[in-house]
Amino acid sequence: MSLTPLQIHDILDENREHECEGYGIHHVCVRIASIAELPSRFGNFQVVAFWNNRDDKDHAAFVHGDVTGRENVPVRLHSECLTGDAIGSLRCDCRDQLETALQALGQMENGILLYLRQEGRGIGLTNKIRAYALQDYGYDTVEANLALGFRDDERDYSVAAHMLQSLHVKSIRLMTNNPKKINDLTQFGIKVTERIPLIIPPNPYNQFYLKTKAEKSGHMMKVGEAVRFVEQLDLPLIGGMTLDQIGALHQNENSDNGG
Ligand SMILES: [Zn+2]
Ligand SMILES: [Zn+2]
Numbered sequence: 001m002s003l004t005p006l007q008i009h010d011i012l013d014e015n016r017e018h019e020c021e022g023y024g025i026h027h028v029c030v031r032i033a034s035i036a037e038l039p040s041r042f043g044n045f046q047v048v049a050f051w052n053n054r055d056d057k058d059h060a061a062f063v064h065g066d067v068t069g070r071e072n073v074p075v076r077l078h079s080e081c082l083t084g085d086a087i088g089s090l091r092c093d094c095r096d097q098l099e100t101a102l103q104a105l106g107q108m109e110n111g112i113l114l115y116l117r118q119e120g121r122g123i124g125l126t127n128k129i130r131a132y133a134l135q136d137y138g139y140d141t142v143e144a145n146l147a148l149g150f151r152d153d154e155r156d157y158s159v160a161a162h163m164l165q166s167l168h169v170k171s172i173r174l175m176t177n178n179p180k181k182i183n184d185l186t187q188f189g190i191k192v193t194e195r196i197p198l199i200i201p202p203n204p205y206n207q208f209y210l211k212t213k214a215e216k217s218g219h220m221m222k223v224g225e226a227v228r229f230v231e232q233l234d235l236p237l238i239g240g241m242t243l244d245q246i247g248a249l250h251q252n253e254n255s256d257n258g259g
Pocket of ligand 1: 021
């Protein structure tokens with residue numbers, strides 16, 4: 001059962017008045033602004049739009065089933081990536097991660113995907129495209145990443161933590177391959193009872209990934225050829241590969257592509 005009209009009415013009422021001292025060093029506070037049904041190709045969801053006091057972004061939660069007052073709710077944090085999520089860019093693996101998470105959540109009893117509007121690690125689409133362009137012109141990933149700047153993790157987790165509290169989730173099972181995320185959420189009072197590995201099923205993306213690896217090990221990579229950015233904080237889990245092996249691939253991408 002998802003939220004009933006009466007529950008939605010009560011939640012919106014409660015949020016209209018909501019004020020707190022805020023989460024994290026930036027005192028982030030969020031309010032649920034609106035809730036609607038969202039049937040999708042991944043199952044039935046409700047979409048929850050949030051207001052916040054920190055940025056002008058409309059962060060959103062996609063909720064499947066009943067999560068109010070529930071323990072051990074599966075949760076996935078996803079950072080917006082226009083080029084990957086909507087267009088299917090192969091410069092990153094965001095769309096695979098998003099679809100895999102939604103597919104899994106839609107089949108579970110309940111679950112939440114938090115869609116955080118932090119395009120390009122929070123620096124926005126334009127700066128992300130600038131960094132892509134630097135790569136196209138031969139900068140290596142590290143140099144282009146310097147242009148990208150670093151993401152303000154603290155703010156990310158404070159928004160996400162407050163969103164989960166606003167949804168009255170008692171404890172979560174975090175769908176992630178990054179144990180650091182669990183510590184960070186815990187700091188903001190979120191009880192994480194378990195980690196669910198995110199496993200990317202075999203698809204064309206895997207082939208691309210392995211092809212990249214093959215090309216690199218065969219020294220067929222042209223100097224200055226564009227490589228993918230890792231825009232989500234997670235590394236994908238790929239069938240047949242250990243986390244170490246996947247991490248090593250990313251390491252190679254960062255070190256082998258000197259211009
Ligand atoms: Zn608040
Ligand atoms: Zn992406």
